[in-house]
Amino acid sequence: MPFISVTMRQLWLRTRILEHLGETEKADWSRLFLRARALARSGAFELAVPLYERALELEPMLGEALEGLGEALDVLGKTDLALEKYAASRRVRAEARLGPPDRHFVLRQRGHFAAEVLAYDAVVRSLKKNTLPYIARGNAYLAGGRPKEALENYDYALKLKRNSPDVSVLKGEALTMLGRCKEAISQFDIAVTAQPRNAEALGGRAIARLGAWLLGQANADWQRQFELLKGRPSARACVALRMADYALALPELEMAIEKEPDDPYWHLYRLTARRRLGLSADIRNLPSIDAWPGLLLELHAGHTTPDEVLKRADTDSRRAEAAFQLGVMALDGNTVASKGYWTDVTVRSSPSLIEHAAARNELARLAP
Amino acid sequence: MFSVIIYGRNDSHGYNLHKRAAISFNAIAEVMSDPDDEILFVDYNTPDDHPTFPEAIHDTLTDKAKRVLRIFRVRPEQHHHLKSKTHLVALEAQSRNIALRRSNPRNRWILYTNTDMLLVPRNEGESLNEIFGGLPDGFYQIPRFELPEMLWEAAFDRKDPAGNLIQLRDWAVRFHLNQVVHNFMPMKYDALGDFQAALREDMFAIHGFDEDMLLGWHCDSNLAARLALYRGRVDTLIDKVFGYHCDHTRVAAANNKGRQTKMNDQDRFIWDVSSPYLPGQADTWGWPDVEIEELRLDRDTSYERFTTGLSAAMEPASEPYRSTNLDWHLYSDLSYDLRHTLPFICDQVLTYPRSTTVMLVASRPELVTRFTTAWKAMGFTGSVLVPSECKGLPRQHPSIATAPFSELVGKADLFIFEFGLVTQYWEEVVRIGRPESASDQKVLKTVARLFALAASTESDTRPRGHRLPRRFIGVNVIYNKFWPLFTDHIAANINPFCSQVLAGLPRQDASLKGKVLRFRGRRGI
Numbered sequence: 001m002p003f004i005s006v007t008m009r010q011l012w013l014r015t016r017i018l019e020h021l022g023e024t025e026k027a028d029w030s031r032l033f034l035r036a037r038a039l040a041r042s043g044a045f046e047l048a049v050p051l052y053e054r055a056l057e058l059e060p061m062l063g064e065a066l067e068g069l070g071e072a073l074d075v076l077g078k079t080d081l082a083l084e085k086y087a088a089s090r091r092v093r094a095e096a097r098l099g100p101p102d103r104h105f106v107l108r109q110r111g112h113f114a115a116e117v118l119a120y121d122a123v124v125r126s127l128k129k130n131t132l133p134y135i136a137r138g139n140a141y142l143a144g145g146r147p148k149e150a151l152e153n154y155d156y157a158l159k160l161k162r163n164s165p166d167v168s169v170l171k172g173e174a175l176t177m178l179g180r181c182k183e184a185i186s187q188f189d190i191a192v193t194a195q196p197r198n199a200e201a202l203g204g205r206a207i208a209r210l211g212a213w214l215l216g217q218a219n220a221d222w223q224r225q226f227e228l229l230k231g232r233p234s235a236r237a238c239v240a241l242r243m244a245d246y247a248l249a250l251p252e253l254e255m256a257i258e259k260e261p262d263d264p265y266w267h268l269y270r271l272t273a274r275r276r277l278g279l280s281a282d283i284r285n286l287p288s289i290d291a292w293p294g295l296l297l298e299l300h301a302g303h304t305t306p307d308e309v310l311k312r313a314d315t316d317s318r319r320a321e322a323a324f325q326l327g328v329m330a331l332d333g334n335t336v337a338s339k340g341y342w343t344d345v346t347v348r349s350s351p352s353l354i355e356h357a358a359a360r361n362e363l364a365r366l367a368p
Numbered sequence: 369m370f371s372v373i374i375y376g377r378n379d380s381h382g383y384n385l386h387k388r389a390a391i392s393f394n395a396i397a398e399v400m401s402d403p404d405d406e407i408l409f410v411d412y413n414t415p416d417d418h419p420t421f422p423e424a425i426h427d428t429l430t431d432k433a434k435r436v437l438r439i440f441r442v443r444p445e446q447h448h449h450l451k452s453k454t455h456l457v458a459l460e461a462q463s464r465n466i467a468l469r470r471s472n473p474r475n476r477w478i479l480y481t482n483t484d485m486l487l488v489p490r491n492e493g494e495s496l497n498e499i500f501g502g503l504p505d506g507f508y509q510i511p512r513f514e515l516p517e518m519l520w521e522a523a524f525d526r527k528d529p530a531g532n533l534i535q536l537r538d539w540a541v542r543f544h545l546n547q548v549v550h551n552f553m554p555m556k557y558d559a560l561g562d563f564q565a566a567l568r569e570d571m572f573a574i575h576g577f578d579e580d581m582l583l584g585w586h587c588d589s590n591l592a593a594r595l596a597l598y599r600g601r602v603d604t605l606i607d608k609v610f611g612y613h614c615d616h617t618r619v620a621a622a623n624n625k626g627r628q629t630k631m632n633d634q635d636r637f638i639w640d641v642s643s644p645y646l647p648g649q650a651d652t653w654g655w656p657d658v659e660i661e662e663l664r665l666d667r668d669t670s671y672e673r674f675t676t677g678l679s680a681a682m683e684p685a686s687e688p689y690r691s692t693n694l695d696w697h698l699y700s701d702l703s704y705d706l707r708h709t710l711p712f713i714c715d716q717v718l719t720y721p722r723s724t725t726v727m728l729v730a731s732r733p734e735l736v737t738r739f740t741t742a743w744k745a746m747g748f749t750g751s752v753l754v755p756s757e758c759k760g761l762p763r764q765h766p767s768i769a770t771a772p773f774s775e776l777v778g779k780a781d782l783f784i785f786e787f788g789l790v791t792q793y794w795e796e797v798v799r800i801g802r803p804e805s806a807s808d809q810k811v812l813k814t815v816a817r818l819f820a821l822a823a824s825t826e827s828d829t830r831p832r833g834h835r836l837p838r839r840f841i842g843v844n845v846i847y848n849k850f851w852p853l854f855t856d857h858i859a860a861n862i863n864p865f866c867s868q869v870l871a872g873l874p875r876q877d878a879s880l881k882g883k884v885l886r887f888r889g890r891r892g893i
Contacts, residue, residue, distance in 0.1 A: 067604070070607060071606070074606075074607070082607065083490075083607050086606075086607035086608075087607075090503070090504055090603075093504055093506070093603075094504030094505075105597070105598050105644065106597075106600065109599065109600035109601075111600075113600060113601065115601070116553065116600065116601055119552075119553035120553055122552070122553075123552050123553055126552075127639055130635060130639035130640050131639070131640050131641075131642055132554070132593055132638065132639050132640060132641050132642070133639070135597070135642055136553070136554065136596065136597060139597065139600065140600065143600050157642070161640065161642065164642055166642040166643040167642055195647065197647065198647075
């Protein structure tokens with residue numbers, strides 16, 4: 001009897017799931033993923049498979065769903081297919097470009113973190129008085145671009161662990177992302193007072209200060225952060241670029257290229273630094289890439305036009321990156337045009353973008 | 369491509385450790401293929417007079433395992449500053465960090481595992497190197513599958529890792545071994561410490577394992593919590609490799625006392641972790657400024673050093689055997705066969721650091737000459753200290769330093785006292801009732817006086833930085849009149865007469881007898 005009951009229930013569930021799958025919309029990928037995962041955890045792998053598949057149709061970059069699908073297929077004995085899914089999940093994650101290396105470790109993470117949110121939801125239900133689950137869940141939200149939910153978790157963690165400098169930094173980052181820069185600065189102040197050598201807190205405060213129009217104070221934080229990041233050339237290069245200090249940035253960029261020769265941004269920034277220092281472009285050994293920011297490299301090499309670049313810059317941050325480079329290239333003969341481009345950068349982009357900070361510093365220097 | 373980091377010591381941690389470890393070392397080496405790949409074993413706090421754990425089982429390791437194995441030996445003296453803070457004799461966080469600091473910088477990955485794991489790539493033709501080669505940056509774990517004791521103990525051949533892996537693939541299916549035990553995040557799986565793969569760069573960025581974790585357990589969970597924060601997620605390699613643990617629950621390991629087991633605080637080290645970083649140990653993790661000895665099993669081994677030393681010091685025997693005698697009336701006869709005894713003396717010192725300085729207080733000039741030759745040829749760089757009170761001993765060898773006993777005693781790491789007859793010549797037949805001459809008695813009196821003085825004042829005369837008692841080796845102190853003197857002062861085991869050598873640490877005898885003994889020793893009475 002129990003066997004028949006289970007089988008009947010599975011049949012009913014299966015019919016219900018398949019009936020409703022066709023009606024799902026793009027925004028439903030998250031719900032589908034959560035449902036699939038719950039089914040898999042309850043042992044109903046066969047039922048989880050179509051849900052994972054549908055979630056992936058709606059959101060092909062959902063690495064967690066690919067991994068979950070791999071696990072379900074593996075358990076069902078479809079090993080070859082399962083291994084393909086696992087490999088695809090890794091490919092998706094590998095393709096996501098990480099955040100700038102001078103930023104807080106949470107903001108270097110990229111991709112979907114739905115599985116992490118779900119996992120820590122479960123932990124929070126059991127461990128209500130410990131901070132890690134709240135911090136980790138907050139981080140998953142923050143890395144996934146949901147600062148409001150992140151903030152709620154950090155606030156809870158701070159109730160449990162008052163004045164924790166680590167959590168204050170995270171709260172500061174969430175507040176900056178929400179545009180509440182003054183509140184963010186006070187959170188970073190707590191952290192920097194407790195940990196004066198915390199390079200990530202200094203970098204976060206610099207961006208919050210930039211967002212609050214305190215450029216001089218932001219540069220002071222970056223200067224200190226640069227000193228603390230000894231031995232990490234790519235991170236130091238980013239900090240120097242934010243300050244638009246190209247003489248400081250260039251040797252760090254050379255070292256960053258040595259370590260990561262395939263990263264197009266180090267090549268792009270190296271060309272930027274050389275041009276701003278009045279050195280020849282040196283376009284040897286540039287990686288050839290079709291994707292962004294390949295076009296900006298071509299711009300420096302003289303193989304494309306500003307119009308083409310602006311046409312193909314399809315997001316706000318790409319338009320800001322393109323405008324910044326156009327400002328750099330125009331500076332030799334047309335300061336007015338440069339000012340125009342850089343002003344555009346500051347309007348279009350968030351203070352956390354390297355080009356935003358660099359443009360603000362450039363404009364400050366050009367000011368009468 | 370990757371460095372595997374494991375740790376242990378030459379003891380009996382859990383059931384049949386030697387077999388488990390040999391199986392595991394050989395199996396891990398079997399799935400390595402890059403010339404940069406390495407297994408780093410930190411031998412933590414093995415007593416100085418013992419070889420390291422891998423040396424003790426070297427004959428059961430494959431050539432490949434010996435080739436990739438680098439051993440870092442942490443001496444008891446180096447552990448001493450932590451001794452009062454822990455009940456454990458081997459510390460995981462310190463060990464793993466010492467290896468990490470010294471790992472091959474060309475390797476992108478660090479794999480943390482233990483000496484009882486077998487890693488089986490799911491694709492039979494694939495090596496771990498190929499698996500790691502294709503991985504994007506991240507923090508990876510796998511579930512641990514248990515292998516019943518009967519299977520690994522009865523059926524595995526230590527020196528056939530490839531055959532063992534084939535057998536394991538078969539058993540996994542036949543005996544339903546593969547059960548994934550999911551766990552809370554950030555652990556992801558149960559028993560996670562048996563496979564945690566992280567980027568070397570990430571491990572340096574987060575300052576290694578937390579060295580405040582001195583009570584055992586949860587080091588792996590702490591690492592998982594911190595790396596999960598740092599990377600944002602815990603990835604799996606379940607599609608690439610299965611990990612099997614040689615179960616060893618017949619006998620509880622030293623750190624397992626059931627519900628009475630002392631553990632690191634779970635709240636502090638797992639559930640209240642708020643940052644991946646450990647700024648408090650940023651400059652000190654892995655003991656960067658401490659000189660840690662590195663040993664290899666494929667070159668310059670202890671055996672090679674031992675035989676080189678003895679070959680340099682003496683010629684092979686020209687007769688099938690020589691004799692000595694235990695008859696009671698020979699109790700006072702102090703003649704002994706130096707050529708036969710020298711290997712046992714060298715055996716006592718070989719496991720000490722090469723920089724060791726030894727004080728040699730002897731009667732017979734031949735011992736000084738031959739021991740010093742062997743000492744040098746065994747690769748020791750420290751001096752042989754011969755007190756100037758010992759008259760008639762050779763002092764020309766460049767390794768010998770001589771000065772009054774009071775000046776030398778504070779420089780010695782180790783003591784050798786020999787109670788022989790200065791008048792005995794090299795080829796003389798031993799223990800046939802030889803009387804002592806006046807010059808023999810004079811020299812023996814000096815040796816005995818210096819011995820009692822050294823043993824009685826050992827704790828007061830240790831070199832700077834030495835916190836542990838120094839070892840005393842007695843030559844020709846078994847079943848003769850110096851046996852009581854030596855064992856009154858030194859806590860030595862009972863050894864067979866044939867070795868002629870006893871060794872141990874000074875007795876800590878708080879009784880009246882002990883006090884009187886030390887008083888007399890100090891004053892040369």
